[in-house]
Amino acid sequence: MSTQIAIETRGLGRSFGTMTAVDAVDLTVEAGTVFGLLGPNGAGKTTTVRMLATLLRPSRGTATVFGHDVVGQATAVRSMIGLTGQYAAVDENLTAWENLRLFGRLLGLSRRAAQDRAAELLEEFELTGAAQRRVSSFSGGMRRRLDLAATLITVPPLIFLDEPTTGLDPHTRERMWSVVRGLVGRGATILLTTQYLEEADALADRIAVIDHGTVVAEGTAADLKSSLGDEMLRIDLADPAQRPLADAAVERLTGVTPLHGDNPATVTVPLGDIGTAADLITACRDSGIRLRGFGVERPDLNSVFLALTQRPARTARPTERASA
Structure with a gap:
């Protein structure tokens, strides 16, 4: 491609009735x-991808893919993209081999x-035995x-991976x-939506954090990590019921709103001064306030996520880890 910009959006938005799903992105x-x-679940990530992939018409704003407008030049855009959504698009009545061969044809x-x-692809995704x-x-x-493999039958210039893992x-x-890194090494551009901090990192x-x-x-x-400063103080409470008291003490002394993750007994505070x-x-x-412990840490992406959304980010659940 001659242009160095794969995607450009200006004021991109989508509403469903009175509900705004994406606002001026x-x-x-x-x-x-x-x-x-x-972003967290329901933040607008998938709606944004669907607009860029020409599957959903924007309510306002503009978006281009390699210089082609997603509304006025939708056919050209579709010829340059691949999309893996959150749900498998393969045919359950066919075998893995038949699905991939069909997609290829x-x-x-x-x-x-x-x-x-x-x-x-069956070998690359360890599905040869199945x-x-x-x-x-x-x-x-x-x-x-298998769904990811089907997306990669050919390698288009732009690939949308919507929560692929x-x-x-x-x-x-x-x-x-490793597959994603290999695709980029071959010149592809990847737009990845995810709720997993370690994946984005x-x-x-x-x-872009969307909420x-x-x-x-x-x-x-x-x-993003440096935007919180150099250090974070983690306060571990002996009694989770005392977290409101700890929050009040922190805000009174620093004027900063504490960050709360999944653990109700932990309060995290960005430190401007150690x-x-x-x-x-x-x-x-x-x-x-009774403390169980405390520690000074470098900011991580989880701290950024909490500061921006005040919602804990996802980590893989045990049921997800058990999937093969």
């Missing part, structure tokens, strides 16, 4: 990079080329891998990350 995605859309490959590509099984017998993780075990997730050259349909921050992972840590611990003691 501005994005610029450089070609040959991985751009991460990070539909995408214009010759019979032999479709067969060869199907064999390559090649002749009907998809209806697959576990959720296996279906996900949901339901995958850690080994397969790591393998998918591991893969994305730039990250309630609005981009609330954008930058590299390092940029010397404030001792003052905060003293303030908690003077307020009668």
Whole structure:
């Protein structure tokens, strides 16, 4: 492609009746990079992808893919993209081999080329042993891998991966990350939506955090982490019921709203000055707050996520880890 900009949006928005799902999103995605859309469930990530992939008409604003308007030049846009959604698009009544061969033929490959590509992808996604099984017998993780393989029958210039590793075990997730890096190495651009902090941190050259349909921050992972300052104080409470008291003490002393993750007994505070840590611990003691421990840490992407959305980010659930 002659242009170095793969995706550009200005004021992009979508409403469903009176509900605004995406509101005035501005994005610029450089070609040959991985751009991460990070946000909690329902933040507007999938709606944004559906508009960019021409599956949903924007209510307002503009969006282009390699200079082609997603509304006025939708056919040209579709010829340059691949999309893996959150749910498997493969045919459950066919085998894995038949699905991939069918996708290859539909995408214009010759019979032999479709067969060869199907064999390559089955091996790459560790599905060779299940090649002749009907998809209806697959576990959720296996279906996900097959769906990802189908997306990669050909390698278009732009690939949308909408929460691609949901339901995958850690080994397969790591393998998918390796596939994504390989695609970028071959010149593809990836727009990745995810709820997993470690995925965005591991893969994305730039990250936009989206919440309630609005981009609330954008930058590299390092940029986002540094936006909170150099240090964070983690206060571990002996009694979770005392968290409101701890919050009040923190806000009274620093004017900063504490961050709350999944653990109700933990309060995290961005520190503008490391010397404030001792003052905060003293303030908690003077307020009668019993502590189990504390620590000073470098900000991570989880801290950024909490600061921007005040909602804990997802980690893989045990049921997801069990999928194969």
